[in-house]
Amino acid sequence: MSGSEHESEEEENDGQRFDRLPATPSERVVPGRASRAEVLDWWSDRFGIEPETFADHTFWEKGAGKIWIFAGESADPTRVEGLGMTFLRTRQEHWKPTTVAVQRFGGLATRNVIDLSRAEAKRFAAGEDQEREWDGDWGYLIATREVAGGRAPLGVGLYLHGELRSVVPKGTQETLPE
Numbered sequence: 001m002s003g004s005e006h007e008s009e010e011e012e013n014d015g016q017r018f019d020r021l022p023a024t025p026s027e028r029v030v031p032g033r034a035s036r037a038e039v040l041d042w043w044s045d046r047f048g049i050e051p052e053t054f055a056d057h058t059f060w061e062k063g064a065g066k067i068w069i070f071a072g073e074s075a076d077p078t079r080v081e082g083l084g085m086t087f088l089r090t091r092q093e094h095w096k097p098t099t100v101a102v103q104r105f106g107g108l109a110t111r112n113v114i115d116l117s118r119a120e121a122k123r124f125a126a127g128e129d130q131e132r133e134w135d136g137d138w139g140y141l142i143a144t145r146e147v148a149g150g151r152a153p154l155g156v157g158l159y160l161h162g163e164l165r166s167v168v169p170k171g172t173q174e175t176l177p178e
Contacts, residue, residue: 065091
């Protein structure tokens with residue numbers, strides 16, 4: 001926010017406006033705010049999605065830890081209701097990708113992707129938790145199913161103690177066809 005009237009030694013988060021994420025942690029002026037570099041590193045480390053994927057996107061925080069992604073530029077800060085799409089929840093113990101972000105970018109993931117059978121995908125999309133063996137990392141995963149010979153991301157799952165929990169929001173749960 002260089003040169004902005006909103007800049008200070010240490011700013012507070014204003015939950016009513018969008019503020020661009022700082023490029024790096026050293027440029028952070030709002031305590032606890034993620035940086036662009038940290039967001040890109042997280043997606044790369046957790047899911048293997050290359051930072052270049054997001055080269056034409058800007059990242060914004062509105063509220064406490066709700067990160068939005070926008071394909072383009074905007075004035076910083078900006079007071080609008082929405083800017084692009086919700087992308088990631090930070091400012092909690094474990095960062096969590098949003099369902100829409102996983103559905104949009106999850107097809108590029110190379111790790112922490114759990115492929116579900118048709119029956120498992122149907123239960124997952126309906127919001128049901130299920131016992132499931134998984135030899136990968138615990139935590140948030142990208143749940144996918146096969147569609148037309150490719151992998152289609154369904155949403156975010158949470159894998160803990162032999163159970164895949166569907167964290168598909170109630171408003172976007174659906175009944176998949178047989």
